Amino acid sequence: MRAMRTLSQDVRQYLLITGNYWAFTLTDGALRMLVVLHFHQLGYSPLQVAMLFLFYEVFGVITNLVGGWLGARIGLNRTMNIGLALQVVALSMLLVPAAALTVPWVMAAQALSGIAKDLNKMSAKSSIKLLVPGEAQGTLYRWVAALTGSKNALKGLGFFLGGALLTWVGFRASVAAMAAALALVWVASLVLLRRDLGKAKHKPRFRDLLSKSRAINILSAARMCLFGARDVWFVVALPVFLAQSLGWDFWRVGGFLAAWVIGYGVVQAVAPKFTGLRRGALPDGRAAFGWAAVLAGIPAMLAAMLSAAFPAGVVLVVGLLVFGVLFAINSSLHSYLIVSYASEDGVSLDVGFYYMANALGRLMGTVLSGWVFQVAGLAACLAVSALLLAIAALVSLGLPRHAAPRPGPAA
Secondary structure, eight states, rough: HHHHSSSHHHHHHHHHHHHHHHHHHHHHHHHHHHHHHHHHHTTTTTTHHHHTTTHHHHHHHHHHHHHHHHHHOOOOOHHHHHHHHHHHHHHHTTOGGGOOHHHHHHHHHHHHHHHHHHHHHHHHHHHHHSSSOOTTTHHHHHHHHHHHHHHHHHHHHHHHHHHHHHHHHHHHHHHHHHHHHHHHHHHHHHHSSSSTTTTTSOOOOGGSOOOHHHHHHHHHHHHHHHHHHHHHHHHTTHHHHHHHSSSOOOOHHHHHHHHHHHHHHHHTTTHHHHTTTTGGGOOOHHHHHHHHHHHHHHHHHHHHHHHTOOOOHEEEEEEEOOOHHHHHHHHHHHHHHHHHHHHHHHHHHHHHHHHHHHHHHHHHHHHHHHHHHHHOOHHHHHHHHHHHHHHHHHHHHSSSOOOOOOOOOOO
């Protein structure tokens, strides 16, 4: 506690926001794996499992759009705390007796969870813009990368935790433990998080929801395709394929997906090193195009190898780990660009609009994941992923060159 007091107010707030985000993400990842594996075990088809997450993604789209406006009006501390509270309620809804755990009920719980997740994420990402001086773009990039990377590493740990808890104690006890732990985090956040963080000086009107920035609109379109390309194979198709076609148990499925997301998060956290920050270079539209174009080749190659009957286990483990590294760099680069492009007054409006597009991509990917896999298999899901990434790369050509500081002469 003494060490915390020696830190600046802004750094303490950053650590609190990061802690909130970590706790939320751990339960979110575990819940995703619990629901996929539990309902697959009950005999649900891939498309039916995907439909359980339909409202999660639909309400994520709506929440990001409205949540940005709400954050600018009431403050990001309040939207973050509302998100934590809603996740506790969503988890508690899954504690009903097994007979009451119907598809509509689970979809309603997932809808609340989707609202909670995107309120939490929008609040965390927007807050960083306000805690870093406008001229310190390198620091902003590092802080965004650290927050995003650590969050995804913990989401991967959540996947592993979900598979492990389902094996150890079952569905109901796992959900109860997560709800209790997150309730404690929510109480701590109510007490410690700074009031009025991110409240706009001028109250935004409801019509201000849609971004008026060309750069943010283009980046949002690229982000939608980027995350649609990931989730079209990752959400339903991959875990079901590993369990159904390769005969993996819950431990192995959860462990592999956890390793993928943890590795993805670690790479995200150090992405500034890959994109030239040490040389004083900050990413711009040209960098976004180049990294997306390279990434598009990976699922195309994997789809071709699976279609040619290469050993599926080796192809997926090696190929998707490579995909994870490149996807992490793309995602971290995008996360920096949106926070950099966003205006400081009412930052949550711009960030909320951008993550609305992110959620739209996830919704598209989730639905396609169940449908394409059921109709044509995993190779087809990977082919669709390659197509979406190619579109993301082409869209990124319209992004502006970032005003990156050039290294000056040696002193």
